[in-house]
Amino acid sequence: MQIGARTTGGVVSVRVTTGGAGYSSPPSVQINGGSGAVGYAVMAGTVVDSVIVSQAGTGYSAPTVSFSGGGGTGAAATAAAYTGPLRPISLFKGRYGDVYGVDGMGRGIRYNSGLTSVQSIGVNRPAVPPVIAASTATTNGYVSDIQILNPGAGYFAPPTVSITGGSPSRAAEGRAALQNGRVVGVTITDEGAGYKSTPSVAFSSGIGGSASFSVGVLGSVNQVRVTAVGSGYTSSATTRPSVSFSTQQGLTGALASVVVDGSGAISGVNILNAGSGATTTGITATIGGGGGTGAQIAVDMQYSVSSVTVVNGGTGFYSAPVITFRAASGDLTGNGAAATAFVNTTGSVTGVSVYYGGSYSAPPTAIILNTQATAQATVTQSMAGVYKCAIRYLDDTPAAQGGPLPSSISHLQEVDVGDAASQFTWSFSHPVLDARVNAMELWRTTGDQSFLLYRVATIQRSDNRFSGSYVDTLTDLDLQDTERPEYGVMPITLPSGQINARRFGVPPGNFAVGCMFQDRAWYAVDTTGERPNSLLYSEVDEPESVPDSNELIVQENTGTPDKVVALIPLGGQLLIAQSSHLYALNYVAQPVIDASILLVAYRGILNDRCWGVLNGASILVDGYGMYAFDGQREEALSVAVDNYWRDNIIDFSKASQFHVRTDTATKTIRFFYCQASDASPTRALCYCLATKAWWEETYPVAVTATCVSQIGSKPTQVLALGTGGFVKTSGSSDSGVPISYQFRSGNFALSNDPNRALAMVYKPTSQDATLRVAMHYNNSTTPRQNAIASDRGDGFVTVSGSTSADLNMNRSRSSLGESNGYAQARYSGRLDDRSSGGDRHVAISLSGSQSSDPIELYSIRLSGAD
Known part of the structure; x- marks a missing residue:
């Protein structure tokens, strides 16, 4: 909706109170009590979940809602319309430069430089599901997984994966993955389609073969076992039995001693030297001497692998295969030999280097233990x-x-x-x-x-x-x-329990104030009055995403009912201003979890535009005056002009039109307001934070809004006028007409000092510019005639019977030479403590008009008064 198309009497919200039941399609929504409002039911299964208002209509004050059609019954809802005066729009800017606006009179707006017109804020969810x-289909499976049953061994390259059978409409395909020559997995590159049964999986190629080797060993005696004890053996020094080992197999250096028991039998053989050099099996031993007969012994050998010779280099070995040593049949404990194979570029094994001989009871054999991998497919519908x-x-x-x-x-x-x-x-x-x-x-x-x-x-x-x-x-x-x-x-929902897929809720059209604070948009001021102290907040960096669950409520603990009027971001705080109370909101990450809202001042605000920020403090105007709040304490600023509030000089019946603008460049605060004779704000109370001075400005037309905008190279204050235009302050004339000004000081008590003079230091102008000075005695609103001495050559000139003295500030006003920027006016006063008619105090008033040069006064000194 265009901003200019706003009207009152439109429907701003519809709340479903009963969803009904049995609806097979969305029922029609009728909004009665005015004309033009259009609503659509949003369904949740067979019940009505909510109503989207696509057109607000006009002329509604107490709208009612009814549902018809859709095949169900029982749905009910209530509606609210905005019937107050046109509200100013509350604008704020998001991270990506989008400008958002809400006014509580209907759905908000969104605008950015890429748009030709404003858009409605947020995107409404689909009213009906698909x-x-x-x-x-009875069978329409696909291969969802291939599980490795046996990884195989000896693969030098990934084998081809064949997936066959299962009667598919499209066969599945896979790619094998290797690790250390073994198939460790299959990546499904095409899961296929239409499988009616489980297919088989096979692997082919990628493995070498036909290599053979001979193993060289070196053996020593491990033990000698007595297989027949014999008899008649003695162990004297001259007749002690001895052990002889066969040497044909290469064994040398083996020695053993015989143990004879008391009965003359051989009870054991002790190995004195295991010997070495045996290259084959078949080692035997005999017992001789000792005078006995019948004893027999057997030799158990221990072999280690000393070399492996390539008999046939084989083919297909493009990476070094793993050499496996297989123990001889009957050798139950042999193990430990290890060797490294070498291959050439044609895929043949060229040599083997043994780096650990192991331990075997008989010479082992060397093989390349290449085995085919096996796998099984899983079919899922x-x-x-x-x-x-x-x-x-x-x-x-x-x-x-x-x-x-x-x-x-x-x-x-x-x-x-x-x-x-x-x-x-x-x-x-x-x-x-x-x-x-x-x-x-x-x-x-x-x-x-x-x-x-x-x-x-x-x-x-x-x-x-x-x-x-x-x-x-x-x-x-x-x-x-x-x-x-x-x-x-x-x-759909995050693990923390937060909503996710449903978080993009549209900001309600009945909330009139918005702002950005800590990467979230915040909304307040319910124009229907149903939620006067509710704060709604968006998702992070999503100003248009405001789900229903994102709500905080300001708890009232003051004993006085109040409602939220404005939101004011101030550093790490979001100030929540009610009519008579000020709260501060703080949070770390999730407002619903860690937000705190504390009462910080028993002051409030007139409307959502009666605030500004200057020098790190918020400046607010409420029904008692102007004050500053710096995040910790509040300070009254308008004490010097409290009579404007106290004496009803300000017409508070027009408070909805008031606003505040702060000017950082001049440290000035302007409060645009109305007096009883004003229809719109044509004047502003002004306060300079640097000089602590107050003055009032008046304007020929109403100033309805102001802002600071970047024009050229510096920020400039721009005024929106009731006549529809925008202006900025510049120069010292208004369309060629000099701008008039006036100033009146406070009262100064007259003293007994006879030297009564008003001295002024100013900047001379290039053209004629008259500064008029008048003296007000005893708080009179009318200046006294002849109070200032006639022309004494000090710059000021008076006319007999006049109530003022004039100073021409022109640098060249005198033919005697240029002005030095100093002037003095002498004034009178009837100071007599014994007379009730004597003068007690005096005030100064200054007035005039700007020339082509700005009027600049550097100092004013009053003598003869305290």
Whole structure:
């Protein structure tokens, strides 16, 4: 809606009190009591969830709402209209340069430099969810996983993966992954489609073969076992039995001693030297001497691998294979040998280096233990179980400005496809659609989960399918594929419990004041009066996203009912100004969790424009005067002019038109207000924070609003006039007419000093400019005649019978030479303590008009008065 099209009597909100039941389609909404208001029901299944007001209408004071059609019954709602005077719009700026405005008279606005006209704030959610039809299929599976059963060994390159069988309409494909010559996984590059049964998985190529080796060993005696004890053996020094080892197998240096028991039998053999050098098996030993017979012994050997010779280098070994040493049959404990193989560029093994010999009871054999990997496929139906589907709208905001901006999702439509479905057909209708909607997104869950939505597709508003249908054949695996162009994931609710997919609520049209504070937009001042102390806040960096749950309420603990009037960002605080109380809001991250609202002053504000910020303090005007609040304490500023408030010089019946503007350049605060004779603000009470001086400015036309804007290279104060124009203060004339000014001081007590004079230092002007001085005695509103001595050559000139003296500030006013910028006027006074008619005090008034040069007074000194 254009700003200029605002009217009163429009419907600003509709609240559903009862959703009814049994609605198969959205019922029609009738808003009675005026004309032109249009509303649309937003459905949640078969009940009415809310009502979107697309047209506010006019002439409503107490609107009523009714529902008809849709096949259901029982829905009810209440409506509110704004019937007060036209309100000023509350404007604030977001992170990306967008300007937002709310006034409590209907839906707010949004504007940026890329728009040709203002837009409605926020994007309304779809009024109805999509209609989903599932095409069922008895078998329509896809390969969702391949599990490795045996990784195999000896692969020098990834083998080819063959997925066969299962009668698919499109066969699945995969790619093997290797680690240390073993297949550690299969990446599914195409999950296939239409599988009716589980296919088989096979691996081919990528492995060498035909290599053979001979193993060289070196053996020593491990132990000698007595297999027959014999008899008649003695152990005297001359007849002690001895052990002899065979040497044909290469064993040398082996020595052993025989143990004879008391009965003359051999009870054991002790190894004295294990010997070395045995290269084969077949080592034997015998017992000789000792005078006995019948004893027999057996030798157990211990071998270690000393070398491996390549007998056949084989083929297909393009990376060094792993050499495995296999213990001989019957060797249950042999192990530990290790070696490194070397290959050439043609894929043959050229040599083996043994770096650990191990321990074996017989020579082992060396092999390359290459084995084929095996795997098993898992087939999942394309669509199975319960799905939840929704749509949401997108606007055309560019990505550089944080766009596109979405709406909340529609009601979640649940679809149960049972064991299998081949596709979903989405159908859409849009009973109400914001003008800024540019596209629609389709979202759904995977089967049997209700936490994550995945984006199916984006359909432009210009596409015929936007109001037609869309066929969705994505499997659950496709839906979760992060490389899919349309991929997107959105939690319905965050793990913390915060809403997510439904957070993009449109700011209510009945909240009249907005501002930005700590990356969130804040809204207050409910024009319906239903929530007078509620604060609504947006999501972070999303000024247009205001879900219903984002609400704080100012708790009143003062004993006096009050309501929020204005929001004032001040550093790390958000000041919440009521009519008679001032609160400060602070929070760290989540207002609903860590916000605190504290009463900081028993002062308030007249309206949401009667404040400004200057020198780090907020300046506010309420029904008692002007005051400053710096975040910790309040300080009254208007004590010197409190009579304006106390004596009703200010017409508070027109307070809705008042406003405050602070000027950082001049440290000046201007309070634009009305007196009883004014229809609109044509005057301002002004206060200089630097000099503590007060004065009043009047204007030929009403000043309805002001702001500081960057014009050229510096900030400039711009005034909006009741006549419809915008002006800025510049120069010393108004359209060629000199600007008049006047000033009156406070009262000064007359003293006994006979030297009564008014001395002034000023800046001479280039043209004639008259400064008129008059003296007011005893608080008189009328200056006294002849109070200032006639022309004495000090700059001021009087005329007999006049109430003032004039100073021509022109630098060249005298032919005797240029003015030095100093003038003096001598004044009289009847000071007599014994006379009730004597003069007690005096005040000075100055008046005149600006020339082509600004009037600048540097100092005024009054002698003869305290």
